[in-house]
Structures are given as structure tokens and as C-alpha cells.
Amino acid sequence: MKHLALAAAAFLAFSGPLVAQTPSAGQLASSIENRPTNAGRTGTMNFTIASSRGRTRERQALFLQSDRGGVTKTAIYFTGPGSIRETAFLTHDYETRADQTWLFLPATGRIRRIPSSDDDDYFLGTDLTYRDLRTNFKFPRDEWKFTNSGAKQVGGKRMYTLSGSAASNAVAQNMGYSSFTATIDPATYFPQEITYTDLRGRALKRVTVLRMGRVGNAWTALRLRVSNVQTGTSTLISFTNMKSRPGIDQRLLSSTALDDGIPRIN
Numbered sequence: 001m002k003h004l005a006l007a008a009a010a011f012l013a014f015s016g017p018l019v020a021q022t023p024s025a026g027q028l029a030s031s032i033e034n035r036p037t038n039a040g041r042t043g044t045m046n047f048t049i050a051s052s053r054g055r056t057r058e059r060q061a062l063f064l065q066s067d068r069g070g071v072t073k074t075a076i077y078f079t080g081p082g083s084i085r086e087t088a089f090l091t092h093d094y095e096t097r098a099d100q101t102w103l104f105l106p107a108t109g110r111i112r113r114i115p116s117s118d119d120d121d122y123f124l125g126t127d128l129t130y131r132d133l134r135t136n137f138k139f140p141r142d143e144w145k146f147t148n149s150g151a152k153q154v155g156g157k158r159m160y161t162l163s164g165s166a167a168s169n170a171v172a173q174n175m176g177y178s179s180f181t182a183t184i185d186p187a188t189y190f191p192q193e194i195t196y197t198d199l200r201g202r203a204l205k206r207v208t209v210l211r212m213g214r215v216g217n218a219w220t221a222l223r224l225r226v227s228n229v230q231t232g233t234s235t236l237i238s239f240t241n242m243k244s245r246p247g248i249d250q251r252l253l254s255s256t257a258l259d260d261g262i263p264r265i266n
Helices: 002-018 025-033 130-135 169-175 255-260
Strands: 040-050 056-068 071-080 088-094 100-105 110-113 144-154 157-166 179-185 190-197 203-215 218-228 234-244
Touching: 025 144, 025 157, 071 130, 088 130, 088 255, 100 255, 110 255, 144 179, 157 169, 190 218, 203 234
Parallel strands: none
Antiparallel strands: 040 056, 040 234, 056 071, 071 088, 088 100, 100 110, 144 157, 157 179, 179 190, 190 203, 203 218, 218 234
């Protein structure tokens, strides 16, 4: 019996490290929030917007982003088609203070500040809201209460799961979401699928990452689909020509540059 007990102990000591421990919901959310980012990156953003009847529209944009000094800056300058060309969007997502978002519409010639109360508005006919663009596949702690984490097998690969509910009714009203459930790749801490519910708790939107890739030292989604399960519409987004640009000109990511036209990136 003594030999059997020693053998069992040895087996557990050997096999234990092979079984990865699932992090708590808070730990998992923290790992997602703190995953590596790029000091700067640029590329082409391609949209295919599908109606509930399957009719599609194509759009293209220049994408710029930097993450430094506690602020993530993201700019989208539309290059086509002609009806939307030079429309520009900019968001500054701060770690320690309120975020800021702007939109430039060539037809008006004005740069408009988008208030946080409009976070749940949809972005130029796509299935993305302003908030979706701002949060970059992360779950800010001031917006969510994390309720559960776990693990499951997806295509033979072990994935983590994370669930959360809106931190308050006011936050839910602002986001347009009351809860989420996400599947997380532990190799990248990047969500591979997120399902959001509306204010009544009904499934509203599903984000599915179709292809990942490295840009510099950071993993990013290069192809994804956002589907509104209530309206039947969807937006397919793909990134091409993505490059790491640590020294990106910060003037291109300022609100005063939005009406200067589409910038040239060397």
C-alpha cells in the first residue's frame, strides 16, 4: 500500500503541471486588458456590409493606431467609395480619464465631438458601434462586472471562457449591452468570439474572429465578422498591409488633422 501511495503521489506530481489551471474571471479580464500592444501600426481596413437580404456594400479606409503613454489613439480615414471618401473617425482611449471621440464628415466640413452618451450609436452604417471601435476587444473594468470564467475545447484546442454583466443600469444604457460571453485564446488572450445581449438580455450581436496575425510584437485580428442576430445584418472587416510603425506621427492622430484629408504614410 505504501508503494501504491508513493506511486500515486509521483504520478500527480508529474501530471499536475500538464493540467493548466483556469484563471479567475478577474485574472482573465486583466490578462486581456494587458496583452501586448503596438506602439504604432498602420494598414488598410476593408468593410463588406451585408443587409438582411444579402445585398452588400464595400468600403475601404486607412487605419492608424498608436498605444503609448497610457492612451490608445485610433484613426480611420475612409478612402472609398467616393460617397464616403475623406470621412474620418478618431478616438482617444485613456487609462485614467474619460475617453474622447471625433467624427469628420466632408459634407458638413465640420469636426464633431461625439459625446459618451452616443457610444451605442452604430458607426456609419456598419454593425460596429463607436464603443466597439474604442474598446478594441477588451472589457474595461469600469463597465463590466465579471461573473464567471471557465474552459472548453474548441476545434481540439483548449480555450477560456469569460462572462460579464454591465456594471450598472446606467452603464448598460450607455453601452447598449447588458452582458457578454466570450471565448478567449489563452495563447494570445484575444477573444475569438463574443456574444453580447441587449438591455432585455436577448442575444444581440456576435463578433467572430476569423484570422489572427502578428503585427510587430502584438497579436491582432486581421479578419472578423460582426453579426446582428436580431436584424440579420453583418459587417465583415479585414485588414491588409498591416505594418508596425513605432514612430507614427502623432499629429495624424489628433482631432485637428481630421479635416486635412487622407494622410500619406511613408
